[in-house]
Amino acid sequence: MAQYSAELDGVFVALADQTRRDVIRRLGRGPTSVGDLAREFPMTLPSFMKHVRTLETNGLIHTVKLGRVRTCVLNRDRLALIDDWLAEQRRLWEERTDRLERLVTDPQETQT
Amino acid sequence: MAQYSAELDGVFVALADQTRRDVIRRLGRGPTSVGDLAREFPMTLPSFMKHVRTLETNGLIHTVKLGRVRTCVLNRDRLALIDDWLAEQRRLWEERTDRLERLVTDPQETQT
Secondary structure, eight states, rough: HHHHHHHHHHHHHHSSSSHHHHHHHHHTTTOEEHHHHHSSSSSOHHHHHHHHHHHHHHHHHEEEEEETTEEEEEOOOOOOOHHHHHHHHHHHHHHHHHHHHHHHHOOHHOOO | OOHHHHHHHHHHHHHHHHHHHHHHHHHHHOOOOHHHHHHHHOHHHHHHHHHHHHOOOSSSSEEEEETOOOOOOOOOHHHHHHHHHHHHHHHHHHHHHHHHHHHHHHHHHHHO
C-alpha cells in the first residue's frame, strides 16, 4: 500500500508539467530518440534531459541505448495507475448515489 | 490552451499527495465539515488546512460556511480534466495501432 501510494505520488508529480505531458503525448505516436525529441522542445538539452529523467524515474517512460542513440519508449501501463485510482473514486460516488436513492425510495431501510 | 495547461498542472500537483487523495476519497462519500475531516487525519490542524487549501486552490473541492461550520464539498468535474487527458492519450495510441496495422496489411498504402 505504501509503495502503491508512493508510485501514485510519482506519477502525478511527473504529469504536473506541460513539457512532460507533451513528451508522453509525443511518445504515444511511437518510440523516439532523445535527440529527435529534444529538437521539438524549445529549451536547452540539460533542461530537457531533466524532464526525461523525471519521467523515467517515475516509470512513465524507459530509455534504451542502441549504439550511440538513446531512444525513449512510453510505459502505457504506468498511466493505468491513474485510471485505477479514478475508477475507485467513481465507485465510491456510485455507492453514495445508491445510498441516497434508497433514502428517497425506502426511508425506513436507512434507519436500521 | 495555456489556462487548460495550468489547470491540469494544478490538478496533478494536488493529487500528488496521499493525504489529499484520502480527503478526495472521503468527500466522495458526501460533504463533510472541516472539523470532522481533520479528526480523521493524524496531523496538526494547520498542516491539515494546508492540504485543504491546496485542494481548494486547484479546484478539486470547494468549502461552504454555514454559521460556524465550514463544510468541504468535492468538485467531481475537476477530476474529469484527467479523464479527458487520459482519453486523448488513448486516442493517439489507437491511431498508432491503426497505422501499424495498415503497414502490415497494406504496405503499399503507407508509402504514399
